[in-house]
Amino acid sequence: MEAEKKYVTVEELKKHNKPGDLWISIQNKVYDVSDWIKDHPGGDTPLLGLAGQDVTDAFIAYHPGTAWQYLDRFFTGYYLKDFKISEVSKDYRKLASEFAKQGLFEKKGHGTMYTLLGVTFLFSLVVYGVLRSESVLVHLVCGMLLGLLWIQSAYVGHDSGHYQVMSSPVFNKVTQILAGNCLTGISIAWWKWTHNAHHLACNSLDHDPDLQHIPVFAVSSELFNSITSCFYGREMTFDSVCRFLVSYQHWTYYPILCVARVNLFVQTLLLLFARKGVPNRALNILGILVFWTWFPLLVSCLPSWSERVMFVMASFAVTGIQHNQFTLNHFSADVYVGHPNGNDWFEKQTGGTLDISCPPWMDWFFGGLQFQLEHHLFPRLPRCQLRKVSPIVEALCEKHKLPYRSLSFLAANVSTIGTLRTAAMEARDLTRPVPKNLVWEAVNTHG
Structure with a gap:
């Protein structure tokens, strides 16, 4: 039966990445969602953004278990041939499965x-x-x-x-x-x-x-x-x-x-x-x-x-x-x-986010979004569960040598201002060619 399966390569999948010809892969099965894009509850942006690649991690992050039963109607009959799952993705999927077994996605609190x-x-x-x-x-x-x-x-x-x-x-x-x-x-x-x-x-x-x-x-x-x-x-x-x-x-x-x-x-x-x-x-x-x-x-x-x-x-x-x-x-x-890239879901979320550390009594003020990394990895997880899973996510980041940044509110402001100031100083570089602005030149060259 294995010999009868039809396969496409990662490079062949990448060619199906535009409206009207939009394929994705989930757990090595290839789906044609060209027509589904207009009915997708999350809009067309997610499908267009990840078109032509494996989207297993993103699918797990955004969809409940009940969504898997609807995939078969989009199955092309092809399987992905040469896609290698990263070790980080394997651990992420195990963690998502464990959270689901514990019922964390359903325990929303009050x-x-x-x-x-x-x-x-x-x-x-x-x-x-x-x-x-x-x-x-x-x-x-x-x-x-x-x-x-x-x-x-x-x-x-x-x-x-x-x-x-x-x-x-x-x-x-x-x-x-x-x-x-x-x-x-x-x-x-x-x-x-x-x-x-x-x-x-x-x-x-x-x-x-x-x-x-x-x-x-x-x-x-x-x-x-x-x-x-x-x-x-x-x-x-x-x-x-x-x-x-x-x-x-x-x-x-x-x-x-x-x-x-x-x-x-x-x-x-x-x-x-x-x-x-x-x-x-x-x-x-x-x-x-x-x-x-x-x-x-x-x-x-x-x-x-x-x-x-x-x-x-x-x-x-x-x-x-x-x-x-x-x-x-x-x-x-x-x-x-x-x-x-669909295969570096975990890495992109850890690299692009920063948590804000605060005591539990301040959780209402931040609405759960102080656990920004946890929220990005598990967007369906109710805010009352984010503090609970935070140590687990931190341990996984440490295992794979990925950043887990948690700063105080004050330190995060200092870091943000520092980033903005660095870019501001680079913008003042006169060697970068842009159309002349007399106001800018007057302030920065003549005081």
Whole structure:
């Protein structure tokens, strides 16, 4: 029976890597997902990003055991002939299997319920404070509480997007829309689109959208080569304006984070109204309309324009703490240029992530994402399990001599600023040819 099997080589598999001709391999069986790409629940980005290669580790990371039964309908009849599984991948798969046997993926705890209750309480306080108090100080505190509400609500949207936090898929989708679109104004469709790409191509300068912040930030001088974003499909141009902004990015980092939420609003609207093929577009737009109804109405209830501006800026500034958290996990980690490889899943995740060490009582503040490496390796693992598996993941990294970086919140900020400053100093290099910018030259050559 073994002699009757049909085989393709790794090189032959690589040729099937484009829309309309998209093959992948899972545990040495080759599947044709060319037609499935439009119905894939995770969108087309993951399949396009890993097309033409073995994706076993990524499939294990993102899919429950029940998903395996649906693969046979895509089987081409071919097996992968000369694919060698790395020792790291073997250990990773064993670990994922062990976690599944222990039921860790199903033991979600009550974190989501507590967070939702907390969000409800915060929302009530904010509304009450705005409507019932005439104190400027109370209104300032309400704006800050609204920012905290957005942070916690975003964690619920993140968790429900990665795994089912509610009792059914329908309730889970409702939770996503409420926590994301309705409460924060950020579309869950936009989040899935970018976040899936981020996980699969962690810290790839040309594939990971979470590192593509030109012209404002550049975490590596590689971005000065005006490389093309494979995610957005456009060149990230390093021109004179970009050079000027990046040259001072270690100073502008925190101020920009305080207003970074505006960019997320813009990105949400661009996706929902300018991009084709957005899943659940109508539902996402409805959720966004809910946000843009209650938020401006609440702000309008404040007695003066000065207090309204103060309230909005306070809420944005507090939410900047979360943007800071997200960037700490990746900005000062390893980066690379090129296509992610399905056979170095574990290595890419360890290289591109950085954990934030904190005591257990602070876990609510970070939403579980302080265990960034653990989350990237096992994105379906509920946040309440991440601290438990952390020592196991660290031991596996040590076994294979891979980085396991865990820094304090302060040390992670210092490391991130250091990365930004290094790139900023390189951007000031006058020998790198870019179009002249008189403002930049005046500041940097004449003081």
